[in-house]
Amino acid sequence: MAHEINENIIKQIAHLAKLTVTDEEIAYYLPQIQKVLSHFSELNDLDTNNIEPLITPVDLKGYLRSDIVEKVISTDELLQTAPDKVGALFKVPPVI
Amino acid sequence: MDFLQSDFVTLTQALKNKEVSAVETAQFFLRRVESLDQQLNSFTHVNKELLTQAEELDQKISRKEAVGPLAGVIFGIKDMLCTKGMPTTAGSKMLQNFVPPYDATLVARLKKADALIIGKMNQDEFAMGSSSETSTYGPVKNPWDTTRVPGGSSGGSAAAQASRLAMGTIGTDTGGSIRQPASFCGVVGVKPTYGRVSRYGIIAYASSLDQAGPLTSNVKDAALTLEIICGQDKYDSTTSDHVVESFSQNLNADIKGKKIGVIKEFIHDIPDASIAKNFNVAVETAKDLGAEIVEVSIPLTQYAVPMYYLISASEASSNLARYDGVKYGYRTPKDQSAQLSLDEFYCFSRGEGFGAEVKRRIMLGTYALSSGYSDAFYLKACKVRRLLRQQFIDAFKKCDIIMGPVTTTPAFKLNDKVDNPLKMYLNDIFTTSTNLAGLPGMSVPFGMAQQLPIGIQLTAPHFHEQVLLNFAYALENTQPALETRKLRPHVY
Numbered sequence: 001m002a003h004e005i006n007e008n009i010i011k012q013i014a015h016l017a018k019l020t021v022t023d024e025e026i027a028y029y030l031p032q033i034q035k036v037l038s039h040f041s042e043l044n045d046l047d048t049n050n051i052e053p054l055i056t057p058v059d060l061k062g063y064l065r066s067d068i069v070e071k072v073i074s075t076d077e078l079l080q081t082a083p084d085k086v087g088a089l090f091k092v093p094p095v096i
Numbered sequence: 097m098d099f100l101q102s103d104f105v106t107l108t109q110a111l112k113n114k115e116v117s118a119v120e121t122a123q124f125f126l127r128r129v130e131s132l133d134q135q136l137n138s139f140t141h142v143n144k145e146l147l148t149q150a151e152e153l154d155q156k157i158s159r160k161e162a163v164g165p166l167a168g169v170i171f172g173i174k175d176m177l178c179t180k181g182m183p184t185t186a187g188s189k190m191l192q193n194f195v196p197p198y199d200a201t202l203v204a205r206l207k208k209a210d211a212l213i214i215g216k217m218n219q220d221e222f223a224m225g226s227s228s229e230t231s232t233y234g235p236v237k238n239p240w241d242t243t244r245v246p247g248g249s250s251g252g253s254a255a256a257q258a259s260r261l262a263m264g265t266i267g268t269d270t271g272g273s274i275r276q277p278a279s280f281c282g283v284v285g286v287k288p289t290y291g292r293v294s295r296y297g298i299i300a301y302a303s304s305l306d307q308a309g310p311l312t313s314n315v316k317d318a319a320l321t322l323e324i325i326c327g328q329d330k331y332d333s334t335t336s337d338h339v340v341e342s343f344s345q346n347l348n349a350d351i352k353g354k355k356i357g358v359i360k361e362f363i364h365d366i367p368d369a370s371i372a373k374n375f376n377v378a379v380e381t382a383k384d385l386g387a388e389i390v391e392v393s394i395p396l397t398q399y400a401v402p403m404y405y406l407i408s409a410s411e412a413s414s415n416l417a418r419y420d421g422v423k424y425g426y427r428t429p430k431d432q433s434a435q436l437s438l439d440e441f442y443c444f445s446r447g448e449g450f451g452a453e454v455k456r457r458i459m460l461g462t463y464a465l466s467s468g469y470s471d472a473f474y475l476k477a478c479k480v481r482r483l484l485r486q487q488f489i490d491a492f493k494k495c496d497i498i499m500g501p502v503t504t505t506p507a508f509k510l511n512d513k514v515d516n517p518l519k520m521y522l523n524d525i526f527t528t529s530t531n532l533a534g535l536p537g538m539s540v541p542f543g544m545a546q547q548l549p550i551g552i553q554l555t556a557p558h559f560h561e562q563v564l565l566n567f568a569y570a571l572e573n574t575q576p577a578l579e580t581r582k583l584r585p586h587v588y
Contacts, residue, residue: 010459017413017462018420018439019455020447029456032517036460039518040402043476046483053478054485056304056334057534058291058558063337065330077197083427092422093431095438 005034099124100260104169104317105344107263111157111168118150118157118168118212125170125214129261135587136237136259138252140175141183142215149212156210164209166324171206172262174253175216176223177308178297179203182213186299187221187231190419190426190449200297201329202266202308209324214262218252221451222416223268223301225249226276226523229514230453237510238280239585240548244507247277250311254281257311258549259587264312264321268298270305271404272502272527275539275553278311279502282541282549282585284318284568285311289559290534291336292322294329300415302408303334305531315540315569319343322561338559346562349570352386356567357495360393362526368505370545375501378542378552381574382499392491392498396484397529403484404528405521406464406477413461416454421445456517485533489557497567498555501526502539506548526553536561540568542575544583 007026010033014021021029075088084091097107097116110116126146133139143149156163178184178196180203185191199207206213220230228236228251236251238244239259246255250267254277257265267274269287278285286309293308300306310321326340358379366372379389420442421427426449431441450458464473491498504523513520530537535558539551552571556564 005463009463013459013462013466015443016466017458018417018442018446019450019458020443021455025452025455028452029459032456033460033463035518036405036521037463037473040406040473043399043402043406043480044472046396046399046476046480048476048479048483051479051482053475054482055478056290057481057485057532058289058336060291060334060336062333073197080197081194081424083421083425090422093436093438093441 005037006030102263103314104166104263104320107169108165108167112163114157118153119147121168121170122146122150122212122214125262129214132259132587133261135242136239136255137234138218138236138256138259138261139172140185140187140216140218140233140252143182143213146212146214153210153212164211165320166206166209166211169211170214170263171211172214172217172253172256172265173203174219174250174265174267176219176268176299177203177266178299179213179216182216184216184299185232186223187219187233188449188451188454189232192232192426194424196297198297201294201331202325203297205325217250217256217265220249220251220453222299222412222454223249223270223273224412224453224457226272226520227508227513228252228277229510230451232451235510238507239587240282241507241586244509244548245280247280247507249273251277253311254278254283254285257281257283257313258585260313264310264317266308267311268306268308269531270302270408271531272524274309274311275502275527275537275551276524278539279551280507280549282551283311283313284315284538284540285309286318286322286538286561286564287530287536288322288326288561289536291334292326292338292536292559292561294332294335296329296331302411303415304411305408307531315565315572316344316347318538319347319565336559341562343562343565347569348566349573351382351567351570354387354497354567355390355495356382356387357390357392357491357498359397359498359500360391361395361397362500366501366504371501371503371505371550374543374545374550375552378499378571381571385570385574390495392494394484394487394491394529396480396487399480400484400529400532401521401525403477403480403532404524405460406473407481407532409457409461410464410474411461413458413465416458419446419449421449425449481532484529488529488533488535492557497563500553500555502551502553506545506550530555534558536564538564538568540571542571547583
């Protein structure tokens with residue numbers, strides 16, 4: 001399964017992950033990812049029938065806090081970090 | 097005042113007694129950074145406000161106001177933690193211009209305890225690495241031998257701590273990123289239990305594994321730092337309400353009659369002779385201190401590396417989806433000159449903003465989560481993770497703590513593994529299990545190999561940080577005191 005990975009799959013994954021990758025980068029990544037995934041497929045040797053996946057490692061009690069509005073960061077402060085802005089809005093290229 | 101040797105309590109007491117001022121302390125460390133860091137590249141940013149902040153603390157003391165338990169202690173903070181008004185880049189071009197408008201909870205707690213922040217520490221990009229070579233600011237060097245890596249990803253924190261460019265530093269540990277560089281640089285490093293320390297304001301890499309913790313020159317300083325930074329936080333619902341003990345007050349080096357577990361699957365197969373020899377010395381030392389050694393079996397640790405990389409890459413691919421060039425972070429300059437489609441805008445911004453290792457892990461994670469493969473990779477790893485945690489819980493029925501090596505070798509040479517990811521990943525064999533099981537772990541300096549420091553790794557049951565610190569304290573007490581050690585880092 002893992003060793004089936006090829007250039008087209010790398011291109012497809014990069015597209016899904018919204019990353020540009022050049023042909024040189026694909027040639028660089030392909031053997032590395034093939035090797036890593038093939039090593040990692042050794043997990044399939046293990047029997048995990050009827051085992052629930054463990055998503056978070058410590059069984060934490062969920063807790064609720066009062067729903068009180070707190071002003072932590074102002075709009076101006078947040079917009080300071082924007083690559084581009086107009087007034088109180090983030091500026092992005094037209095998308096439609 | 098000997099700033100090179102002083103522990104936190106001694107400095108804070110001296111400040112209160114006005115034997116030394118916070119400004120003098122800050123000046124001392126700023127001068128060290130100025131003169132030594134060119135050789136290490138351990139800082140990404142030096143706090144320009146430090147002297148002003150030190151002066152404010154001195155005034156507070158003059159006015160006889162109460163000061164916090166870390167008053168005047170100079171801390172360096174890994175560049176993964178948000179610091180209000182100070183750049184926070186995660187070592188990435190993606191965040192090179194990011195100045196957060198708020199402090200991470202951990203940073204806020206240090207400041208509330210009157211610690212002073214000297215700057216931000218270099219690291220592997222987005223904490224993805226074991227050598228601190230993937231930062232956009234260039235590699236960090238090991239102060240013991242600048243042709244070698246300091247370990248990673250908290251390599252800047254460990255290197256600066258070893259060279260004493262700060263009194264304490266903060267790192268993050270997702271698969272060993274505090275313990276491994278602590279071992280390579282000869283400092284104490286603690287990864288707390290998952291849920292002990294708030295992750296609010298810490299740049300997310302793999303959320304079910306990430307924990308922040310201290311790197312210090314001694315166990316006592318690490319214990320005091322933990323007291324300040326642990327505890328429930330309303331901004332992070334995964335933090336635990338477990339009581340935070342007075343770790344530093346409770347330190348007890350008496351381990352007589354305690355049981356130390358050694359993992360059968362590891363100890364008979366340590367590849368490096370110097371690491372194996374040092375570990376055996378640690379075992380004999382523990383026996384001399386009256387502890388009993390018991391062999392425990394955790395067979396699934398052999399699968400920790402694939403489990404760790406599948407889970408962490410999957411979580412990273414999801415966490416790093418937020419970097420879209422819209423609200424903050426890097427945006428491709430191509431959008432100025434050409435009409436880009438939305439897809440192109442995202443792809444160029446992310447493709448140009450992320451470095452090679454980050455892209456590799458995002459792609460690995462995207463693949464491991466993709467339709468048709470997620471059962472075989474991501475979910476399979478999560479199922480084995482449950483079994484691994486159970487094997488640790490069972491092992492702790494037979495012992496108080498588990499002791500082992502931290503790394504497979506002492507610090508390796510720069511560029512040695514950077515183009516061979518599998519080789520780099522396999523280096524993490526001894527550290528990743530701790531994060532997968534959510535356990536607290538630490539590295540304590542113990543012995544030397546090939547003129548390089550090495551650490552011993554201790555792992556305790558969930559929320560048993562006190563036990564961890566006590567064993568580390570006992571081992572530390574058997575080592576020559578820092579001031580009498582003949583060997584010092586080359587950059588010091």
